[in-house]
Amino acid sequence: MNKHNFIQYGKPYYGSEEDKQVKKVLNSNWIGTGPISQKFEKNFSEYKKVNYAKSLNSCTAALHLSLLLLNLKKNDEVITTPLTFAATINSIILAGGKPVLVDIRNDTYNIDEKKIEKKITRKTKAILLVHFGGIPCDMDPIIKIANKYNLKIIEDCAHAIESKYKNKNTGSFGFTGCFSFYANKNITTGEGGMLICKDKNIAKKIEIMRLHGLSRDAWKRYMPQEKIPKAGLVWDHYDIKYVGLKYNMIDINAALGISQLKKITSMLKERNKLVKEYNKHLKHLPVFFQNTNSYKFKNAHHLFTIVLDKKRTKKKRDYLLRYLNEEGIGVGVNYRSVTSMSCYKKLFKWNNQTCKNANYIGNNILSLPLYPGLKKKEQQYIIKKLKKFFDN
Numbered sequence: 001m002n003k004h005n006f007i008q009y010g011k012p013y014y015g016s017e018e019d020k021q022v023k024k025v026l027n028s029n030w031i032g033t034g035p036i037s038q039k040f041e042k043n044f045s046e047y048k049k050v051n052y053a054k055s056l057n058s059c060t061a062a063l064h065l066s067l068l069l070l071n072l073k074k075n076d077e078v079i080t081t082p083l084t085f086a087a088t089i090n091s092i093i094l095a096g097g098k099p100v101l102v103d104i105r106n107d108t109y110n111i112d113e114k115k116i117e118k119k120i121t122r123k124t125k126a127i128l129l130v131h132f133g134g135i136p137c138d139m140d141p142i143i144k145i146a147n148k149y150n151l152k153i154i155e156d157c158a159h160a161i162e163s164k165y166k167n168k169n170t171g172s173f174g175f176t177g178c179f180s181f182y183a184n185k186n187i188t189t190g191e192g193g194m195l196i197c198k199d200k201n202i203a204k205k206i207e208i209m210r211l212h213g214l215s216r217d218a219w220k221r222y223m224p225q226e227k228i229p230k231a232g233l234v235w236d237h238y239d240i241k242y243v244g245l246k247y248n249m250i251d252i253n254a255a256l257g258i259s260q261l262k263k264i265t266s267m268l269k270e271r272n273k274l275v276k277e278y279n280k281h282l283k284h285l286p287v288f289f290q291n292t293n294s295y296k297f298k299n300a301h302h303l304f305t306i307v308l309d310k311k312r313t314k315k316k317r318d319y320l321l322r323y324l325n326e327e328g329i330g331v332g333v334n335y336r337s338v339t340s341m342s343c344y345k346k347l348f349k350w351n352n353q354t355c356k357n358a359n360y361i362g363n364n365i366l367s368l369p370l371y372p373g374l375k376k377k378e379q380q381y382i383i384k385k386l387k388k389f390f391d392n
């Protein structure tokens with residue numbers, strides 16, 4: 001392997017359809033947020049079978065806005081998982097809340113629903129879930145707890161666009177569902193996100209908050225009819241309704257999203273095939289795989305992770321990361337536990353005893369390349385190198 005045939009960790013799967021749709025936007029008179037973003041929202045809400053979908057420039061934006069809508073007071077708490085990306089934790093802090101961690105399950109690597117209730121206090125306002133890797137959290141018991149204590153559920157679905165829990169779509173269980181279309185996600189717009197919800201008032205507020213708090217969509221001001229003031233008015237001025245942000249998706253990105261959504265099913269089939277092949281050839285290695293038999297679900301297979309089993313091997317995860325990289329294979333670490341991050345350690349006094357399962361998994365996990373477009377030959381090479389690492 002040399003740098004010309006390095007196997008990338010993640011890769012988008014674009015074709016002529018994306019080309020055509022983006023060119024259409026480029027050749028139109030408007031490339032900002034507009035009709036194409038609206039069309040992507042409509043298509044996404046139909047795909048997820050929810051009333052409202054609001055396009056944003058990231059999943060982080062969706063999480064931040066969801067949390068801002070809770071109007072958290074000082075020291076209000078939001079329960080969440082330690083095995084996640086910084087965006088989950090940062091959004092809570094930036095919305096004025098305090099993240100409270102509940103350790104993960106050893107099979108799904110999702111928040112352990114059995115440990116949530118013990119962490120609830122009078123200050124708890126919400127549970128922020130992450131459907132890690134594409135396997136949904138065990139929603140039935142979590143919804144029961146949320147109802148009992150009057151807590152809002154926010155779903156971080158960055159890994160779980162296609163996922164279902166007992167035939168119900170992820171993102172549609174609680175207050176909001178937050179999706180990512182970042183460059184390595186199952187469908188991608190380069191950067192991008194979507195917030196879905198059932199409630200019209202939440203949707204309306206998100207629409208305003210994502211664009212500075214403006215009372216009406218800025219893009220409509222560029223259309224001829226918007227220049228005509230309402231009867232009786234000399235000029236229909238915009239207002240600022242709330243202290244908003246700049247979190248809107250633009251039509252160039254939405255054009256990519258529309259094209260990607262059309263192939264979401266066929267792309268997931270490719271992921272499924274790759275996962276089967278990894279499972280078949282790697283099952284004898286001294287590693288754990290993420291899965292569960294305890295409820296029915298559809299897996300979006302965003303990640304293919306392995307966790308080194310310290311009881312069966314003395315090999316170290318970090319040596320494996322380095323070895324694979326040297327052999328021309330891109331790898332990811334999703335994730336180190338947030339309890340090992342210096343910033344949070346300082347803020348919340350988290351340490352490696354705070355969430356023991358997450359700590360073990362965070363220290364021993366790695367993600368292998370998994371995307372449609374990963375060639376059979378490349379996957380065989382990855383498998384061969386992994387076996388060699390453990391054999392030696």
Ligand SMILES: Cc1ncc(COP(=O)(O)O)c(C=O)c1O
Binds near residue numbers: 180
């Ligand atoms: C679990 C999780 N939440 C949130 C995010 C943030 O997504 P975005 O990059 O679209 O803001 C990511 C990104 O990788 C993620 O993995």
